[in-house]
Amino acid sequence: MGRWTDRLTGLGIELPRVVTPVASYVPAVRTGSHVYTAGQVPMVEGQLAGAGKVGSGVSLPDAQRHARTCALNALAAVDSLVGLDSIERVVKVVGFVASAEGFTEQPAVVNGASELLGEVFGDAGQHARSAVGVAELPLGAPVEVELIVEVA
Template sequence: MGRWTDRLAELGIDLPGVVAPVAAYVPAVRTGAHVYTSGQVPIVDGKVAATGKVGAQISLEEAQQHARTCALNALAAVDGLVGLDSIVRIVKVVGFVASAEGFTGQPAVVNGASELLGEIFGEAGQHARSAVGVAELPLGVPVEIEMIVEVE
């Protein structure tokens, strides 16, 4: 075990398996010292955890939990490619939020992912970020998260 896998154990967090792609892409790609993940949706045990738009069918609190699930799925993609313990820092997080008309709380939704990364990685989890409201996401999910991670 290493520092990040030990930290997950301390927090009682189980990293899920890598989510199988739902189209023509791979979960993560390494180039040089960076891993780019594909957008990860809230899939748990092979099933979509929720569908709907934030601010209508999905509450802010539910959406934050789904963003957290997406971040765990992104970390699983990194782990599957290079191993979690090779992470130096989280560089950037991009969050997409399927938003009901008038919903403007996208940054608060994506905080679900950002706060998890802070819990796990501390200072190395501080990252640049974008939080974008969109009309629809794949499979009808409320949130999608992708990240760029620096690795050893």
């Protein structure tokens, strides 16, 4: 155990199993001192936790919960590659939000991921970020999140 796994335990959070890729890619890749995750959708125990467009069928609070799930799935991918406790800091979060026409609260949706990272990593969880509205996401997911982390 180490500082981040202990923090997760203290928060009552358990990392999920790594989501099996749905196409030709791997969940995470390390290059130098950085790990890049593939985009993660809100899969829970092998099933998509929700589908649809945010602002029409998916509420903002539900979308934020989905973004949190996506971030947990991304952390599981990092953990499987290098171990969670090797993370020095979260560098960047990219969030994609399947958005209904006129929906403009993508940053609020991706806060679901950012706030989780802050809970787990404290100051080391402060990151640069993009929150992008898109027409569609894989499997009909409402949110997709990818991470870049610096590791020891």
